[in-house]
Amino acid sequence: MLSASEIARLLAGKIKGDASTIIDTIRPLNSPEKGGLAIVFSRTDFSFICDSKADILVGPEAILKSPAQTKILIDHLDANKLNQLLRYYKVQKYRLFDQGNTSQSPDVYIGKHCQIGENCYFMPGVKIMNGVSIGNNVAIHANTVIKEGTIIGDNVTIDSNNSIGNYSFEYMAGEDGNYQRVESIGRVIIHNNVEIGSNNTIDRGTLGDTIIGEGSKVDNQIQIGHDCKIGRHCLIISQCGFAGHTILGDHVIVHGQVGTSGHITIGSHSVIKAKSGVSHSCPEGSDLFGYPAKDAKHYYKNLAVLNKLTKEFDQNRGFPISKPK
Incomplete structure (x- = not known):
């Protein structure tokens, strides 16, 4: 208070x-x-x-x-004064002044003030920090770390070597030109029936929450930045990176190695094809490809025209085509 x-x-x-x-x-x-x-x-x-x-x-x-x-x-x-306020708040909110291992398993760490549901299964090396809430039928595999204040719903599976609830990548420039990290006091909220693969990093919100919606599936080696909101029943394939404050609607499919800039919204039922870079918000039902990503059909048309021009250029030994007068 x-x-x-x-x-x-x-x-x-x-x-x-x-x-x-x-x-x-x-x-x-x-x-x-x-x-x-x-x-x-x-x-x-x-x-x-x-x-x-x-x-x-x-x-x-x-x-x-x-x-x-x-x-x-x-x-x-002032970053120093702001962080002083935020750190005090964070310590009180997650009771970081009162820590200790409450686990009955020697291979698992469970901090204080946690709520763990029924039929949960934690593999060796799992660390669950203070104030985490976990629902029923949750499986967390080896060496995954769940940081303070994270909320996990029912029927969630989290594979090995994940780090969930990391500091947000939010900085302020100081008067001396150095960047100072803004203390992140938000949470990660993972809704029911979510599946998360291996080796992923999910940052907590700076002031708000990072959210993964019900039924969404997250593959391996994915970075979800601070304050991102992943909608319901999304499918995110390996090696994607979402900058802070990216919002995905429901039923969005994101193929491998896609990157987004921050503070954008991708509408529901959209598809982002592999290796695309999305730099602006897009409406529902978008089909995106390329860098910068645009409507896939337009991208393919542009590519076809470019290929045709290149072929004609090569056939004329580097000279543009001209009709005889």
């Missing part, structure tokens, strides 16, 4: 409104949930200010337009 006055002190901010307001959660600025603390990170967040449902909002003077009952004005975000 944090009061507005404590937050203002940590961030060296000025309070406008009720200094006694108490929060017990920190959420993204555009979260649909009511209450908590939200922080303006960049100018792109300004469009969410007026619709924010937070009780306490931190940011520049533009936040005075917000309906939040308490505003904390700061000239700029």
Whole structure:
């Protein structure tokens, strides 16, 4: 629990409104949930200010337009001060001050304050950290690490050598030009009937959650970045990489070695063919291929024209075709 006055002190901010307001959660600025603390990170967040449902909002003077009952004005975000706040919150939220192994198996580590369902099976080398919640009929195979606060539903299978709940890859530039990591306090949420292959890394959200929807299947050697949202019944094939804040709709198929830039949305029932690079949002039912990815039919037409021009160029020994006058 944090009061507005404590937050203002940590961030060296000025309070406008009720200094006694108490929060017990920190959420993204555009979260649909009511209450908590939200922080303006960049100018792109300004469009969410007026619709924010937070009780306490931190940011520049533009936040005075917000309906939040308490505003904390700061000239700029200082990474050190911000991380001091976020680390304190994270330690309290996941009770990191109280750790220890509660497992009855010598080959498995289970931290404190976890909830484990029935008929779960953990292979040697599994490590489950503080505050993890696991449903029924969950199998986690050798040497997988499930980090603090992760939520796993029922009937989930996680293969070997996964790291789930890693730090988000979110940095702020300091005045000296060095990058400083922003402490990540969000979670990874894995819904029911998900299957995850081997050697994958799934980052926790910075302030929000990284989510893998019900029934989705994740192959091997895949990176899912912070705050990504994978829809229901998606199929993700090996060696894909999703940058932070990528959103996949439901029933999306992503073939091998696809990469996405961050902050984009791929509509439901879309297909992304192998080795494509997706740099912009696409509507439902998209069929994407290439780099930068575009509609596959258009890509093939462009390729056919290019092949024809190349063939004609070669036939004329490098000289363009010209008709006799």
